[in-house]
Amino acid sequence: MQLTLSTPLGLLALLAIPVIVAIHFLQRRSRHYWVSTLFLVPEREMDARRGSQFQFWRSSISFWLQILVALLIAWMLAGPRWVASDYRQRVVVVYDASASMQAFDEAAEEALDETVRTISKTFSRTEWILIPSDARLGPLYRGMDGDAFLDAGRAFVPESGAHSFREAFRLAEEFDEENRGRTIFLTDHVPDSLPYDVELYAVGRPTENVGFAGLSVERGAEGERWRATVRNYGSDPVSLQWTLRVGERPPAEASLEIGPRSTKVLTSVFPDFGEGESPEVALALLEDGFAPDNRITFLRPKPKIVRHAVIGDPAFAEDVRPLIRSVSGASPALVERGAHFAWVEAGGGNAVSSSAPFRVVFASVAETPRRLQGFYTVEPDPLTEGLNWNALTYAPPDRAVEPMPEDRVLIWHESRPLLLLREGPGERALVFGFDPRQSNALQLPAFVVLLNRFVRQGEERLPVYERRNFEGGQSLGFERLRLPAGAELTYRTERGADPEPWRGGVVRAPLADGRVEAWLDGEPLLDGAVYFAEVREADLADAAAREDLRAENERMIRNHSREDFLTPLWLLLLGGALLAIWHFHSKGR
Amino acid sequence: MSARSGSGTAPCVALSDPAARARLRGNATLCAGSLRLPFRRRTWRGSGGNWQGAGTGTSIDFQDHRQYLPGDDPKHINWQAYARTGNYTMKLYREEVSPAIDLLIDRSASMFVHEAKAKRVVELLHFVVESALSAGAMLRCYSLRSGRVEPLQIEAVRTDAWLPDELSPERSSGERAEAPDLSLVPWRSNSMRIILSDLLFPGAPEGILAPMAQARSLVLVFCPWCEAEAAPNWLGNVELRDCESAGRLKLRFTDREIERYRTRYRQHFGLWRESCLKRGYVFGRVASEPELRDALSKEPLEAGLVELCN
Numbered sequence: 001m002q003l004t005l006s007t008p009l010g011l012l013a014l015l016a017i018p019v020i021v022a023i024h025f026l027q028r029r030s031r032h033y034w035v036s037t038l039f040l041v042p043e044r045e046m047d048a049r050r051g052s053q054f055q056f057w058r059s060s061i062s063f064w065l066q067i068l069v070a071l072l073i074a075w076m077l078a079g080p081r082w083v084a085s086d087y088r089q090r091v092v093v094v095y096d097a098s099a100s101m102q103a104f105d106e107a108a109e110e111a112l113d114e115t116v117r118t119i120s121k122t123f124s125r126t127e128w129i130l131i132p133s134d135a136r137l138g139p140l141y142r143g144m145d146g147d148a149f150l151d152a153g154r155a156f157v158p159e160s161g162a163h164s165f166r167e168a169f170r171l172a173e174e175f176d177e178e179n180r181g182r183t184i185f186l187t188d189h190v191p192d193s194l195p196y197d198v199e200l201y202a203v204g205r206p207t208e209n210v211g212f213a214g215l216s217v218e219r220g221a222e223g224e225r226w227r228a229t230v231r232n233y234g235s236d237p238v239s240l241q242w243t244l245r246v247g248e249r250p251p252a253e254a255s256l257e258i259g260p261r262s263t264k265v266l267t268s269v270f271p272d273f274g275e276g277e278s279p280e281v282a283l284a285l286l287e288d289g290f291a292p293d294n295r296i297t298f299l300r301p302k303p304k305i306v307r308h309a310v311i312g313d314p315a316f317a318e319d320v321r322p323l324i325r326s327v328s329g330a331s332p333a334l335v336e337r338g339a340h341f342a343w344v345e346a347g348g349g350n351a352v353s354s355s356a357p358f359r360v361v362f363a364s365v366a367e368t369p370r371r372l373q374g375f376y377t378v379e380p381d382p383l384t385e386g387l388n389w390n391a392l393t394y395a396p397p398d399r400a401v402e403p404m405p406e407d408r409v410l411i412w413h414e415s416r417p418l419l420l421l422r423e424g425p426g427e428r429a430l431v432f433g434f435d436p437r438q439s440n441a442l443q444l445p446a447f448v449v450l451l452n453r454f455v456r457q458g459e460e461r462l463p464v465y466e467r468r469n470f471e472g473g474q475s476l477g478f479e480r481l482r483l484p485a486g487a488e489l490t491y492r493t494e495r496g497a498d499p500e501p502w503r504g505g506v507v508r509a510p511l512a513d514g515r516v517e518a519w520l521d522g523e524p525l526l527d528g529a530v531y532f533a534e535v536r537e538a539d540l541a542d543a544a545a546r547e548d549l550r551a552e553n554e555r556m557i558r559n560h561s562r563e564d565f566l567t568p569l570w571l572l573l574l575g576g577a578l579l580a581i582w583h584f585h586s587k588g589r
Numbered sequence: 590m591s592a593r594s595g596s597g598t599a600p601c602v603a604l605s606d607p608a609a610r611a612r613l614r615g616n617a618t619l620c621a622g623s624l625r626l627p628f629r630r631r632t633w634r635g636s637g638g639n640w641q642g643a644g645t646g647t648s649i650d651f652q653d654h655r656q657y658l659p660g661d662d663p664k665h666i667n668w669q670a671y672a673r674t675g676n677y678t679m680k681l682y683r684e685e686v687s688p689a690i691d692l693l694i695d696r697s698a699s700m701f702v703h704e705a706k707a708k709r710v711v712e713l714l715h716f717v718v719e720s721a722l723s724a725g726a727m728l729r730c731y732s733l734r735s736g737r738v739e740p741l742q743i744e745a746v747r748t749d750a751w752l753p754d755e756l757s758p759e760r761s762s763g764e765r766a767e768a769p770d771l772s773l774v775p776w777r778s779n780s781m782r783i784i785l786s787d788l789l790f791p792g793a794p795e796g797i798l799a800p801m802a803q804a805r806s807l808v809l810v811f812c813p814w815c816e817a818e819a820a821p822n823w824l825g826n827v828e829l830r831d832c833e834s835a836g837r838l839k840l841r842f843t844d845r846e847i848e849r850y851r852t853r854y855r856q857h858f859g860l861w862r863e864s865c866l867k868r869g870y871v872f873g874r875v876a877s878e879p880e881l882r883d884a885l886s887k888e889p890l891e892a893g894l895v896e897l898c899n
Contacts, residue, residue: 030828030839036699037818038831039791040857041838042849 002083002124004561010077016070024063062584065577072574081561088125088144089556090181091115092172093153094165094198096188097134099472099511099537101158103290104188107203111186111547112153115201116146118549122556129175133187134160135167159292159511161473161534169195182556188543204543208234210285211293213263213535215469217270217301227267228283228296232258233539242266243284247277270300279467280529282513292472292512293538296531302467306459308332309356312345316364319437327452340462341455346431357482358458359429360451365395365438374414383421383430383453384410387446394418394439401433419450426482428461430454463487463520471533472511476518476526478502489525491518604707610749613708617715620882624895625720626781627871628688630807689777690726692717694741695769695786696734696753702832706787706815709877709884711749713785713811716881718746720895726781731774733786738773768792772800779805788812788857794864801870808870809894812858815877819854823847 005011035041093115095101101108119126128149130141137160141152165185172183173195183197188204213231217224232238237259244266245251258264266283273279279300287294308324310317310332317334320343324332328341336342342356345364376389389411400416403409411419420431430451434441441447461482470476478489490499491507493516502518509516509530518526532538564570604610657666657677670678694714701707721728722743730741732751745751768790776782782801788794788810801808823829823842830837840846858874865872873894876884889895 030826031823032828032830033821033823034702034832035818035821035829036702036787036789036832037850037854038829038834038836038838039789040850040853041829041840042846042853 002087004081004083004122006079006081006558006561008078010079011074013070013074013077016073017067020063020066020070024060062581065581065584069574069577069581072570072577076567076570076574080564081558082564083123083561087123087560088127089119089123089560090127090129090176091119092129092131092175092181092183093149094168094172094183094185095130095132095140095153095156095158096165096186097132097137097156097158097160098163098188099159099161099292099532099534100204100290100540100543101188102292103207103209103540104203104205104543107205107545108186108188109150109154111201111203112150115184115186115549116150120146123560127181129172130156131168131171132156132158132160133165133168133185134163135171139171159473161511162536165191169198172198184549188540190544190546199548200546201549202544202546204540205545206543207289207540208236208238209288209290209293209538209540210234210238210240210258211288211290211538212283212285212296212532213293213538214533215296215298215531217298217469220269222269224270224300225267226270226281226298227265228298229263229265230256230258230285231263231535231538232260233541235260235541240286242286243282244268245282245284246271247273247280273300290538290540292534293532295513297513297515297529298469298531299467299527299529301469302465302527304459304462304464304466306330306341306455306462306464307339308341308343309336309339310334310343310345311336312343312364316345316362316437320362323436323442323448323451327448328455340464341458357427357462358454359427360454361429361431363397363401363433363435365397365435376418377412379408379410379412381408381410381421383450383457384419384446387449389444389446392439392441392444392447394434394441396434401431407431426484428458428482463489463525465524465526467527470509470516470528470530472509472530473534474509474530476507476509476516476528478507478518479505483520487521489518489520491516491526493530604701604711604749604752609708610711613711614715614747614749616881617712618719620712620885621716621719621723623882623898624716624885624890625724625898626690626717626726626783626809627807627893627896628724628726628781629896630871630893687725687727689780690717690721690728690783691774691776691780692721692728692730692783692785693738693771693774694730694732694751695784696732696751697790698753698832699789700787700813701753703815703817703877705817705877706813709813709815709875709881710785711752712881713813713875714746714751716885717783717785717811718743729777733769733774736770738770768797770800771797774800776801776806781807781809783809783811785811785813787814787818788861789818794861798864798868798870802868808865808868810861810865810870810872811889811894812861812872812874813877814858814874820851821847823850 093112095108116128125144126146127144128141128146129139130149130152131139140156141149143149169183169185175181176183182199183195184199184201185191185194186201186203188202190200190202194200210230210232212228214229216227218227219225230242237257239255239257241253242256243251243253256264256266270279270281279302280297281300282295282297284295306328308328308330310320310324312320317332321332324330324341324343332341332343333339336356339356340358342359344359344361346361376392378384378387378389396416401418401420403417403420404422406424407420407422409417409419410421411417416433418433420429420433422429422431436442436447460477460480463481463483476491476493478491481489483489489502491502492499493507493510493514495515499517499519509528511534512530512532514530516526516528516530517524667678670676692714694710700710718728718730728743730743730746730751732739732741734753741751769786771784784801790797798808823840824844824847826839826841828837828839842850862872864870871893873889873892875889876887878884879887885895890897
């Protein structure tokens, strides 16, 4: 059985002991007597205890009884309780994985230390479980070792953006299936609501922060211009120095003043980088309490070079060239070889002949378009989401397109399939059942948007080299690439780290300033820069501290222990001691 | 802060009330009706009285024979002896005398520091005086205070004028009562010498008692005592002030130390008892708490300090 105290403050009653000792240093006020036998008093044999108000402490039964009473009262006020020796409490700590916690890592470490220290005093056997609030990251520790639990907490770096804690709390609830444990949420702010059985341990404090809040690159008349936003999240104006480093060139410094809760934009045009020079621009601010947004590194973007080709008669090519330029920004070639996208004029029906991985096939009809009766039915798909086709007029071909088994009909006109999505190994095609030239589709926003989406999706899937900038935590898009069979994709997300093979799944960019690279069969596939973009995590003005552990400690003690079974004995002793003290004092008087 | 005498009230209050003193006198007189001084303990010499004298006298108690001499009273001729012997012989009868009693009363402050003992002292004095006067004794009284012996008039005794003017210990002389010099008392020969004292002075009894020794005298020592001095409740911190001197002691008593005091107290009176026994004096301690008759019926009666009246 383990002993625990439900109200340790009751031990303050022990302060009565020095008071009792002090009182026993004092002489009791003397009683005065006239006597006739003073010459018979054995004065010499008695200790010299005369005169002064103070005497050296002298043992007496009354003194020890008073000490006993003080001890008994302190003991009973402390609320001793007994816990079964095999009882094991389970404590789940949900560690807020938001990036803002990086500003309070020391406080979080101290909070974990105190949690372990406080809870370990309650029960000797505790199972510790540490899980991040971002459930995608998986549990950090589970075991009986408090020190290992603390090490896991110290090693964890919260880097997630804004996310829901619900999944983490649900996981914590699963760990505590017997409802015998407790769940503690370690965070840097006071949430609006928490599950009723989750205890809050907030370690934040309102903190001033200045950092980069965003990046954009635009192509203009003078070239590609970058714009980096700097935001002051604090309530005081700041004046700070910032540094610009372009490629391998020496860095330049400048000063910047930003008002409270305001932004400033740093902008410039990408210079012309030399041969072999990394087209990289890095901006840095003075380091403050929140590091992720103090630096931003970005690259001069180089989009994928996507080739388009038109397959059909010259008139067709001439007609669709503007459309292609409009949706892809590229001028299509008339030669299909090496093209990624093929815009095909079908001779009617399903006949297509192209080896390009992405194809848009239009039926060829010579008739004048007319409005046909009937409703357009649009199947839910990211390509058609939110698009209205009711205004479409077209000339129907003699033979409607016939969907193959693997085709998905995205648009129906009554019973006529009007648009198919055909996907197969290494190919993806949109097959239109009308000729856009014999329709008003070219003026229909839905048509243009649809094609634009198809082209963008196709571009994402193309394993073609690009150079681009990523927001922190953004998916690198490997899962969307249509890789050739047997191709090996390797990547790294830290400067200087060894590349690792991609084994499927989503790979995300790190949270803050960094570089990412990928290779396909050894050839460069991706060159990327990452910048911090979680502006909500950078705003630390609402960070706060609060902890509710103590009350829960007492509840746990009450629920999982029982009262001291010797309490009746202590009460009996207390009563007996009080009676004895009264007896000795009465006798003394 | 006034000190306690152990009884809760100052003795001067108890004895200053005439009604209280009258009650005490009444008690003593009543007691003298059943108990008396030990007159039958011995024969006495002195002027004519009611007690058998040592010589021949006119009592009816036959004592001895002698030859008839001319001039003798023929009433006392022993005619039976003449019938047998033909000689005239005279019967001699024991004389009847009044015993001489010398009473010394200790008027030191210790006799009056405890109320019970103060009352007992007054009662004892009245008892002795009444008993002596009832027996027709020739009583002389003396008082002893601060080492001085002064005669006391019987009338002063009977009216309590003998009580010390300063009964309150706070107003005592401040002089500790030395061992009394009993040689200062003009003891009469062949007298009953009575000492009424609590014997609470230091010193060996031998030296004090010696002056009282006289072959034909009977020495009686009435020693009043009370529980407050024999078994005091001094547990804890106390300040003891001597009622006869400026002596003060601040002490802390435990049960052990109180027991030690009681042992010394018993030893003190044990020495007195032993000394009296050695000299043939009659010694008796008279408790102050019980009624006078009950108190005299115990140790004093057993010791022969008092005797039952006929």
